[in-house]
Amino acid sequence: xxxxxxxxxxxxxxxxxxxxLMCNSTPKLLGGVPLTIELVLISLLIGFLLALGLALMRxxxxxxLNVISRSYVFxxxxxxxxxxxxxIYYGLAQFDFIKESFVWPFFREAxxxxxxxLTLNTAAYTAxxxxxxxxxxxYGQIESARAIGMSGILLYRRIILPIAFRQALPxxxxxxxxxxxxxxxxxxxxxxxxxxxxxYIIAKYWTPVEIFLVAGVIYLVINFLVTxxxxxxxIRFTPYLExxxxxx
Amino acid sequence: MKKKLLLAxxxxxxxxxxxxxxxxxxxxxxxxAYPPWNGTNAAGxxxxxxxxxxxxxxxxxxxxxxxxAQDWDGIIPALQxxxxxxxxxxxxxxxxxxxxxDFSQGYANEPATFSTQSSSALASTGTTGPLNLDLxxxxxxxxxxxxxxxxAVIGVQGSTTHxxxxxxxxxxxxxxxxxxxQQNLELDLLAGRLNAALSDSGSMEEFMKSNPGLAFFGPKxxxxxxxxxxxxxxxxxxxxxxxxxxxxxxEARADGTLATHFIKWFGKDISM
Numbered sequence: 001x002x003x004x005x006x007x008x009x010x011x012x013x014x015x016x017x018x019x020x021l022m023c024n025s026t027p028k029l030l031g032g033v034p035l036t037i038e039l040v041l042i043s044l045l046i047g048f049l050l051a052l053g054l055a056l057m058r059x060x061x062x063x064x065l066n067v068i069s070r071s072y073v074f075x076x077x078x079x080x081x082x083x084x085x086x087x088i089y090y091g092l093a094q095f096d097f098i099k100e101s102f103v104w105p106f107f108r109e110a111x112x113x114x115x116x117x118l119t120l121n122t123a124a125y126t127a128x129x130x131x132x133x134x135x136x137x138x139y140g141q142i143e144s145a146r147a148i149g150m151s152g153i154l155l156y157r158r159i160i161l162p163i164a165f166r167q168a169l170p171x172x173x174x175x176x177x178x179x180x181x182x183x184x185x186x187x188x189x190x191x192x193x194x195x196x197x198x199x200y201i202i203a204k205y206w207t208p209v210e211i212f213l214v215a216g217v218i219y220l221v222i223n224f225l226v227t228x229x230x231x232x233x234x235i236r237f238t239p240y241l242e243x244x245x246x247x248x
Numbered sequence: 249m250k251k252k253l254l255l256a257x258x259x260x261x262x263x264x265x266x267x268x269x270x271x272x273x274x275x276x277x278x279x280x281a282y283p284p285w286n287g288t289n290a291a292g293x294x295x296x297x298x299x300x301x302x303x304x305x306x307x308x309x310x311x312x313x314x315x316x317a318q319d320w321d322g323i324i325p326a327l328q329x330x331x332x333x334x335x336x337x338x339x340x341x342x343x344x345x346x347x348x349x350d351f352s353q354g355y356a357n358e359p360a361t362f363s364t365q366s367s368s369a370l371a372s373t374g375t376t377g378p379l380n381l382d383l384x385x386x387x388x389x390x391x392x393x394x395x396x397x398x399x400a401v402i403g404v405q406g407s408t409t410h411x412x413x414x415x416x417x418x419x420x421x422x423x424x425x426x427x428x429x430q431q432n433l434e435l436d437l438l439a440g441r442l443n444a445a446l447s448d449s450g451s452m453e454e455f456m457k458s459n460p461g462l463a464f465f466g467p468k469x470x471x472x473x474x475x476x477x478x479x480x481x482x483x484x485x486x487x488x489x490x491x492x493x494x495x496x497x498x499e500a501r502a503d504g505t506l507a508t509h510f511i512k513w514f515g516k517d518i519s520m
Contacts (some may be wrong), residue, residue, distance in 0.1 A: 090432065093439030108441055110425075190403075190425045190436075199321055200426065204326045204408025206348055 002028065005057055016237035022210045025201050029214055032194035032207045039183045039193065044176060050119065051126035058131050069127065079093035082185050087119070088147035089113040089189040114186035118179065125175050133168030134160065177223050184219075194218055250319050271489055273312045275332035276302050280317035281429040284454045284513040285338035288317070295512035301355065302336045303506045305480075309385065309495040321428065327481060332487060334483030338448070340409045342475040350484045351491040354477030355501075356510060359468035360410055362397075363437065363456075366463040370396070370444055375464050381472025389467055390417060397422055400443035402516045403433045408454055410446040413473040431455075437462065450514050477520050484508060 001009075007023035076084070092098050092107050106112050113241035137160050145159045187196035198215040202208045235242050270402050277299060280288040286296040294315050306313035317334045326490050327335055327349060340434060359378065364370040364449045370498045373396060404410040406426035414424055428432040434455045437445040445452070449468065480493045500506040507520045 058384075090435050090439070093435070093441070099440060112440075188428060188432075190427065199406065199428075202325075203321050203411075205424075206328070208322060208325050 017206055017213070018210050020203075021091070021207060022110055022206060025211055026214055028201060029084040029197055029211070029218055031192055032192060032197040033218065033222070035191065035193040036180070036183050039114060039118060039186065039191075040179050040195050042178075043115050044179055046115075047122035050124055051130055053132060055126035055130035058127065061132055065076065071122045076121055077128070079118065082188065085114065085185055085189060088117045099141060110186070110189045110191050114183075114189060114191050118182060121182070122175060122179055126172065127209075129171045129175060131167045133164035133166075136167045137163045146177035147220065162237075165180045169230065169234050169237060173234075175225065176226050176230070180222055180226060181219065187230050193200050194245055266299040269488060270487065271309065271311055271333075271492060272311070272333060273314065274306060274489070275306050275314045275316055276306075276334045276336050277316050277318045277323055277332040278302070278335070278337045279429075280321050280324065281320070281431055282338050284338070284450060284453055288353070297356075297509045298336045298338065300509045300512070301500070301506070303369055304308060304500055304509065305493065305496040308499050309492045321429065322407065325483070327483060332371065333483070333486065334493070337481075338451075338478055339481050340478045341477060342409060342412075342473065344412070345481070348484075350482045350486075350490060351479035352482060352490055353497055354520050355480045355497050355506060356518050357470070357477040358448045358450045358514075359451065359470045360413065360446055361464050362402075362444045362446050362466045363452050363462050363464050363469055364442075364444045365437070365440060366461055370428040370465050373465050376467045378470060379412070379467035381474070383471070386472075393419055393466055394421060399423075401425060401441070403427060403436055403442040403445045405430050405433055405447065409474045410448075413469065414446055416473060429519045434459070450518060453514075 004024075010019045012020050014114045025122050054072060056066040058073075058193050060066060089108070089110060091212055092113075098104060098107060099233065108241075141159060141163065142155070145155050150158060183193055184195035187193060187199060190196075193201070194215050202211045280286055280294050282296075284296050286294060288296045289295045294317060299315065302313060302315065314332075318326050318331070320337070323335055324336060324345070325338075326332065335349075338356075339345070339399060360458070361375075362370075375390070379386050379393075381390070394417070396496070397418060401423045402414055402418070403425045404414050406428060411424070411426060412450070414422065418424075427436065427438070427440065428437045430451050433442075433445050433447065434452065436442055438459055438461065438507075444465075446469075448463055452462075452464070480497075482490050482493070486510065501519070507517045510519045511517050
């Protein structure tokens with residue numbers, strides 16, 4: 001039995017919901033999943049690298065770097081993502097010097113504007129998460145590393161960063177989930193990811209409840225997978241805690 | 249006996265409220281983002297030809313009206329859910345919409361037109377005359393339009409007659425971008441992200457007044473997907489309210505105020 005036949009075998013309506021329409025719309029909505037995942041992965045990756053730099057600037061003793069990092073986090077954490085998306089997409093396009101410059105081919109595309117907004121936004125939150133992780137590294141461990149002659153990059157690479165990431169992982173998991181949900185906002189700048197497609201189908205059949213229910217379930221499944229990945233990573237990075245749990 | 253009487257009374261009142269309704273107060277849904285039909289001014293108040301028209305019609309129906317602003321893509325579901333009783337929002341009467349809601353008689357009609365940047369090649373093709381899609385003779389003009397727009401990126405507001413037309417008639421030969429509001433569509437056309445936008449002429453003209461650099465091209469489209477005109481959207485069950493609106497529109501047309509509202513906001517008479 002193929003999918004179309006399966007949908008037709010369902011009752012037309014159940015509890016006042018148009019079940020067949022929900023079934024038929026599912027493959028169309030799933031068509032938005034690759035774009036949603038793409039947006040999440042690219043912005044998380046670039047955002048993380050940016051955040052790492054921002055976090056290091058934030059804990060550095062250089063006041064200039066410190067102020068830059070603080071202001072960045074202040075502005076991007078303090079304003080709504082939707083406003084940031086609008087400012088980048090519609091706002092920048094209003095300046096002629098941008099439209100005439102070499103960056104326009106980039107800002108012309110809704111896709112890159114969306115990625116840029118998501119990246120800048122997640123970088124601000126992630127910078128704070130990484131800073132929290134870095135500052136939670138026990139000083140004793142840094143001292144021990146120094147005692148055996150580690151310093152500079154080696155100290156960061158071998159001791160501080162691994163412990164910091166381990167500590168920051170649960171909070172970063174939260175940020176990943178927020179990003180998956182945040183991508184729904186780029187539907188406002190013509191990108192047809194899951195929510196964009198949902199709005200298109202709703203506009204056609206005037207059935208917001210049914211279609212948003214299906215879209216909601218798809219987001220739920222994606223985020224379930226994300227939480228599983230985080231859980232697996234947590235076990236991998238803190239095997240001693242798992243061991244402690246079992247022998248308790 | 250008493251109980252029976254009470255029941256009879258109860259069911260009688262229920263019947264009246266469900267079918268004939270008490271229309272001393274009417275809630276009207278509008279978009280508030282479609283000037284000069286219905287816009288929102290700097291003070292956050294609704295304004296436009298349809299806002300004036302709604303107030304005028306309500307006075308004729310001896311009703312107090314409450315205007316509710318509602319995003320376009322949810323404007324029909326909210327009517328069906330009873331958030332308001334009527335839609336006055338530049339909504340064209342189309343066969344697809346008539347499947348789920350009802351309409352009063354039409355009160356205005358404005359052709360749909362393509363617009364583009366004045367400097368573009370499309371702009372240089374200039375405007376042509378009316379093209380009534382209800383007539384068989386429109387096929388030639390339509391084919392001409394299709395070849396002119398082949399490969400273009402075209403913007404429309406989502407869930408509009410304009411979107412339907414572009415998807416059904418131009419479909420695969422163009423790239424379609426949909427916007428939640430007419431204003432966002434206009435901004436992106438101005439930014440140069442679109443080769444062309446399809447919208448009703450009146451609202452685009454209004455935008456062009458304050459934003460030079462845009463121009464109309466191609467035919468003035470009507471009929472077909474665009475329907476016979478713009479009317480008041482109503483629930484199919486509210487036949488009495490439909491009769492009230494039809495009567496009020498008749499009166500407004502007869503004494504000339506219907507035309508006045510549109511001349512005031514559009515600078516021309518698009519009433520019908």
